[in-house]
Amino acid sequence: xxxxxxxxxxxxxxxxxxxxxxxxxxxxxxxxxxxxxxxxxxxxxxxxxxxxxxxxxxxxxxxxxxxxxxxxxxxxxxxxxxxxxxxxxxxxxxxxxxxxxxxxxxxxxxxxxxxxxxxxxxxxxxxxxxxxxxxxxxxxxxxxxxxxxxxxxxxxxxxxxxxxxxxxxxxxxxxxxxxxxxxxxxxxxxxxxxxxxxxxxxxxxxxxxxxxxxxxxxxxxxxxxxxxxxxxxxxxxxxxxxxxxxxxxxxxxxxxxxxxxxxxxxxxxxxxxxxxxxxxxxxxxxxxxxxxxxxxxxxxxxxxxxxxxxxxxxxxx
Ligand code: FAD
Numbered sequence: 001x002x003x004x005x006x007x008x009x010x011x012x013x014x015x016x017x018x019x020x021x022x023x024x025x026x027x028x029x030x031x032x033x034x035x036x037x038x039x040x041x042x043x044x045x046x047x048x049x050x051x052x053x054x055x056x057x058x059x060x061x062x063x064x065x066x067x068x069x070x071x072x073x074x075x076x077x078x079x080x081x082x083x084x085x086x087x088x089x090x091x092x093x094x095x096x097x098x099x100x101x102x103x104x105x106x107x108x109x110x111x112x113x114x115x116x117x118x119x120x121x122x123x124x125x126x127x128x129x130x131x132x133x134x135x136x137x138x139x140x141x142x143x144x145x146x147x148x149x150x151x152x153x154x155x156x157x158x159x160x161x162x163x164x165x166x167x168x169x170x171x172x173x174x175x176x177x178x179x180x181x182x183x184x185x186x187x188x189x190x191x192x193x194x195x196x197x198x199x200x201x202x203x204x205x206x207x208x209x210x211x212x213x214x215x216x217x218x219x220x221x222x223x224x225x226x227x228x229x230x231x232x233x234x235x236x237x238x239x240x241x242x243x244x245x246x247x248x249x250x251x252x253x254x255x256x257x258x259x260x261x262x263x264x265x266x267x268x269x270x271x272x273x274x275x276x277x278x279x280x281x282x283x284x285x286x287x288x289x290x291x292x293x294x295x296x297x298x299x300x301x302x303x304x305x306x307x308x309x310x311x312x313x314x315x316x317x
Pocket of ligand 1: 049176199
């Protein structure tokens with residue numbers, strides 16, 4: 001079922017979450033068992049992130065270069081199938097521009113359609129660690145809006161090769177990312193919103209936000225989205241801070257601010273356990289306010305660890 005249908009059928013804020021594929025060499029069974037307790041809160045959908053392949057080159061004594069794949073988290077599509085089979089809920093794969101040319105995207109969408117996926121989150125992806133800025137594949141997409149256009153085009157029977165005979169068409173519901181604190185490459189919020197609007201104008205039907213720790217930033221973002229004339233649901237992304245390391249890693253990686261009252265509490269913590277307690281309490285207060293504001297769903301960035309999300313959901317739902 002489409003995310004937009006889940007949202008419009010709901011009479012209260014829904015619970016949903018995102019997981020990462022396990023590291024190569026780790027079992028899917030552990031991941032699925034790990035998230036099982038979260039089924040208590042009846043998530044209608046679970047997002048599965050996509051991690052692009054990156055390469056390093058090793059120089060051999062003969063001077064030739066060996067190309068080594070460093071893909072650490074394969075399996076997005078397989079995990080979606082496993083989630084749908086095991087829990088009978090929708091799985092939403094993240095689909096990137098980066099690492100795909102249009103033909104590969106088309107083929108990936110056919111695979112997703114054949115396994116019964118109804119929704120995709122269309123993203124540009126980040127630059128590979130070895131590159132300073134995002135570079136598309138040859139004949140790939142530069143921006144998520146172009147990916148949205150391709151997916152919606154396929155929904156309308158438009159394939160890359162005009163001779164393709166179509167006796168059926170896909171019907172994906174497409175979500176996109178939004179940034180309450182602005183995407184880090186955008187010179188201004190107005191600039192970023194212009195291109196968010198482009199994604200919706202091209203057919204995206206809902207927005208999932210980057211994590212934020214100050215609800216005011218989400219509320220102001222939704223106001224701006226509405227002022228820009230967009231009426232699609234804006235699902236807030238929630239991430240409880242659970243370790244000392246995340247206090248500096250999250251702002252650095254995701255270009256966001258931690259509010260002073262949260263930092264005041266975190267600075268008193270000496271251990272991961274203390275940080276986790278503060279992080280969970282902060283997220284509970286955030287979520288209670290968001291539920292009161294009738295947001296469509298609380299979408300948790302679990303990083304595949306369920307315990308903090310479970311503790312929050314238990315208090316909020
Ligand atoms: P875009 O919407 O394409 O925007 C990228 C930048 O380009 C923005 O600054 C925008 O303002 C600008 N821009 C857009 N269009 C134009 C244009 N026509 N001309 C000029 N500038 C333009 N990454 C992963 O690798 N895997 C994941 O699974 C993943 N999941 C995510 C889930 C969510 C909810 C979020 C918020 C992010 C996720 N990311 C993921 C990270 C994401 O790939 C990065 O944030 C990436 O840098 C931007 O992706 P986007 O889809 O927002 O890009």
